[in-house]
Amino acid sequence: MDVMVSVLGFMVGFSDHRHSNVQYLVRGHPYPRDMEPELRHLRYFVAVAEELHFGRAAVRLRMAQPPLSQQIRQLEAMIGTPLFVRTSRSVALTPAGEAYLDRCRRVLATVADDVHEAGRIGRGEQGRFDIGFVSSAIQLGLAGPIRRFRERHPAVHLRLHEAYTAHIVDRLLNGEVDLGVVRDADDRDDLVGTTFATESFVAVLPADHPHAGDLAIDAAVLRDDPFVFFPRWPASGPTSAIFGRAWKPATHRTSSRTPPVGPQWRIWSRPASG
Structure with missing residues (x-):
């Protein structure tokens, strides 16, 4: 059964007391435990993390905002922790989100390099x-x-x-x-x-x-x-x-x-x- 966990103020207070009225909504394992984030989840997360705005990130990704928000919630559920602090006025990264952003950038850069290298090898250029x-x-x-x-x-x-x-x-x-x-x-x-x-x-x-x-x-x-x-x-x-x-x-x-x-x-x- 899906479990909705509501965490009020307590977790936010560790990072920024100004967000003490923020409510985290994180699903407890709504997806199969063996389900892992895909590259699209990483790209969506990096776009939102760099724009700190779901609307601008959606435009950058050339997709609608509701599906983007859904994919980010899905990613947070798979990880088991919030990656963003959301308010009606702003979006900010949590400490977990900041750490995850660095890793996502490295993974995406490595994948891009591997794709280019495979292409160069296939064309006889490497x-x-x-x-x-x-x-x-x-x-x-x-x-x-x-x-x-x-x-x-x-x-x-x-x-x-x-x-x-x-x-x-x-x-x-x-x-x-x-x-x-x-x-x-x-x-x-x-x-x-x-x-x-x-x-x-x-x-x-x-x-x-x-x-x-x-x-x-x-x-x-x-x-x-x-x-x-x-x-x-x-x-x-x-x-x-x-x-x-x-x-x-x-x-x-x-x-x-x-x-x-x-x-x-x-x-x-x-x-x-x-």
């Missing part, structure tokens, strides 16, 4: 961004875009991870990096890729090699020559296809795919979710 890249990408001017990204998004913690193409692909699929700068990578349905550069292969030959003076050379004529190259295990499909024409069939697997003009540089990322 948070952490991991980029995987092959070391040779630096020669294509990778440092320039990274520098401009940091200038535009200073709040983003940018982390760089050097690795082979195959490793970068695995990290993209595992969610360990957000973007990869790779070369000669196979097309995949589960990654979004954009080709941004294509290079030509150059064969570095001894001066006395039979084809050292050639302006252009077919990889097949180098089939019997030893190669100084990356280990086979990180090689991608396109790279294997290109050098399959030069590797011996007896020791290396060949590919029937037509090789591109040269290695292709691609930027990969995971598809956007939702």
Whole structure:
């Protein structure tokens, strides 16, 4: 059963004897005990506390005064103590109201900051961004875009991870990096890729090699020559296809795919979710 508690003068006298004719009306637990104030209650309370006038607070909140007064009474009932001293001429904060005002301002400021931060993270303006890249990408001017990204998004913690193409692909699929700068990578349905550069292969030959003076050379004529190259295990499909024409069939697997003009540089990322 709801209990209406009337407190005359006694409590007010502790804060200001001029309000000795004020009557507090506070409901004793009219709402479920597990009910807690919501953000709207805090905003309403702060507006009234700063205006010290229910009419002006209602205008500020763009709402009617009766619902505002009802919400403040509801908040006081949930807390279990008056937050305002109300007279026919003025509204003032009780000691509990003054203490609660500071806390409400901090809570609302924190919530606003959290909302803005979540939005910035969602837009890629804040948070952490991991980029995987092959070391040779630096020669294509990778440092320039990274520098401009940091200038535009200073709040983003940018982390760089050097690795082979195959490793970068695995990290993209595992969610360990957000973007990869790779070369000669196979097309995949589960990654979004954009080709941004294509290079030509150059064969570095001894001066006395039979084809050292050639302006252009077919990889097949180098089939019997030893190669100084990356280990086979990180090689991608396109790279294997290109050098399959030069590797011996007896020791290396060949590919029937037509090789591109040269290695292709691609930027990969995971598809956007939702």
